[in-house]
Amino acid sequence: MQSGLLRALRLGQIGRVPMVVAMVTGALAGAALGAAPHVISQKDREFKPAEISIKRGEVLRFINDDGELLHHAYLSSDTFSFDSGDQQPGSKFDVTFSVPGDYTVLCGIHPKMKLAVHVDK
Numbered sequence: 001m002q003s004g005l006l007r008a009l010r011l012g013q014i015g016r017v018p019m020v021v022a023m024v025t026g027a028l029a030g031a032a033l034g035a036a037p038h039v040i041s042q043k044d045r046e047f048k049p050a051e052i053s054i055k056r057g058e059v060l061r062f063i064n065d066d067g068e069l070l071h072h073a074y075l076s077s078d079t080f081s082f083d084s085g086d087q088q089p090g091s092k093f094d095v096t097f098s099v100p101g102d103y104t105v106l107c108g109i110h111p112k113m114k115l116a117v118h119v120d121k
């Protein structure tokens, strides 16, 4: 009997995994070169904080801290948009706000969730 793991080792497929990890780590390191992200927690079906002022080019990091609930942050405007997709509990989603303006981020699953974002020039 031969396990899938042993077979993968023999075929060299496992060897690719560290390369993927290195690429992901490199992406995180690149993000860390700028200012630290502003953390927005999604908890108790609210964005916390519910309002934030940042400078153009800064990053909001949306974290789903809400037990077993899904969240789905998005923003749709004429000048700037994003969509996190469904966010599993414990997951993070980073958004760089590259365009100055006043925005309202919503959750596609919980219509009462709102986050006001003021982006300075």
Ligand SMILES: [Cu+2]
Residues within 6 Å of the ligand: 042, 045, 070, 071, 072, 107, 108, 109, 110, 113
């Ligand atoms: Cu939500």
